[in-house]
Amino acid sequence: MRILLQFPQGLKMHALQEAAKFEQSGHEVFLSATACWGACDLALEEAKAIGAERLVHYGHAQFGDKPVVVRGIEIEYRLYPITVDLGVLKEALPLLKDYKKIGLVTTVSHIHQLDDMKKILAEGDPAHPHQTFTSRGGLAILEGQVLGCDSSAADKLAGKVDALLYFGGGEFHPLGIKADKPVFAVNPYARSSMQINDIIRRKQKKEQGMLIATAQAKRIGILVSTKSGQFNIHAAENAKKKLLAAGIPQVSILVTGEVDFNSLQDFNSFDAYITTACPRLVDDSERVGKPIVNLAQLPALLKMAKELKN
Numbered sequence: 506m507r508i509l510l511q512f513p514q515g516l517k518m519h520a521l522q523e524a525a526k527f528e529q530s531g532h533e534v535f536l537s538a539t540a541c542w543g544a545c546d547l548a549l550e551e552a553k554a555i556g557a558e559r560l561v562h563y564g565h566a567q568f569g570d571k572p573v574v575v576r577g578i579e580i581e582y583r584l585y586p587i588t589v590d591l592g593v594l595k596e597a598l599p600l601l602k603d604y605k606k607i608g609l610v611t612t613v614s615h616i617h618q619l620d621d622m623k624k625i626l627a628e629g630d631p632a633h634p635h636q637t638f639t640s641r642g643g644l645a646i647l648e649g650q651v652l653g654c655d656s657s658a659a660d661k662l663a664g665k666v667d668a669l670l671y672f673g674g675g676e677f678h679p680l681g682i683k684a685d686k687p688v689f690a691v692n693p694y695a696r697s698s699m700q701i702n703d704i705i706r707r708k709q710k711k712e713q714g715m716l717i718a719t720a721q722a723k724r725i726g727i728l729v730s731t732k733s734g735q736f737n738i739h740a741a742e743n744a745k746k747k748l749l750a751a752g753i754p755q756v757s758i759l760v761t762g763e764v765d766f767n768s769l770q771d772f773n774s775f776d777a778y779i780t781t782a783c784p785r786l787v788d789d790s791e792r793v794g795k796p797i798v799n800l801a802q803l804p805a806l807l808k809m810a811k812e813l814k815n
């Protein structure tokens with residue numbers, strides 16, 4: 506069988522060893538070399554171009570409830586569990602001692618360790634045992650899983666827990682949490698643990714500033730990505746109509762695969778952007794040099810733009 510293997514950026518170093526396994530079984534193997542940041546990004550164009558009968562996308566779970574179906578190409582999401590030392594979670598227990606009920610979330614890489622995490626929270630500090638809750642998101646389909654664009658597995662728990670705990674690398678995932686509860690991040694790579702509500706608040710404040718700036722813009726670019734899980738042309742067209750009706754003089758739809766920040770800078774024409782693609786592009790506004798707001802903020806943006814006009 507002709508197979509295309511696709512790895513996200515952090516797993517590309519394992520591509521050759523995975524390819525060898527398929528080759529030993531007699532398959533013809535190709536590797537996708539384009540950048541891949543998430544489950545939203547299946548290498549469908551490459552698979553079609555080489556006539557692949559199967560696409561194996563590593564390191565992510567399916568994006569949302571509905572599987573992507575492409576005639577003639579079998580699509581498989583294959584998890585790549587990364588087992589980390591949970592000692593750092595034990596070390597973080599003093600930070601959590603005042604919170605009985607903990608909402609726990611992690612990334613797809615560490616979902617297989619969720620039960621061990623719960624055990625540590627329940628038994629690690631006998632003086633302060635925790636009751637742990639998990640939930641399921643929308644785009645993130647595994648119990649306890651969060652994505653940069655879907656923190657609902659944490660947000661949904663806000664009403665029944667005392668604090669939320671994210672376990673995993675980096676700040677990208679936990680900073681998406683919107684729930685109004687103490688949020689803690691335990692990072693097994695940096696071996697660090699901290700409360701991050703102030704950082705979340707700063708991010709939200711920056712986003713509010715970009716919203717106000719975008720409402721004052723004369724020329725807005727609406728970003729559309731052709732990536733499988735991000736393509737949203739109808740929403741972009743609808744947003745364009747509404748923005749023009751709200752009095753924004755110039756609105757253009759920009760279509761791309763990967764959003765290239767240098768390329769956007771070259772336009773040198775837009776005062777602000779709206780993303781219908783990855784919502785976390787807003788984190789990259791400095792790289793574009795312009796405000797970026799999410800499509801989800803369109804109603805607030807239209808309201809502000811109309812108020813400014815009157």
Ligand code: SF4
Pocket residue numbers: 542543544545546652653654655735782783784785
């Ligand atoms: S849309 Fe963005 S945050 Fe969501 S999975 Fe894709 S790259 Fe990650």
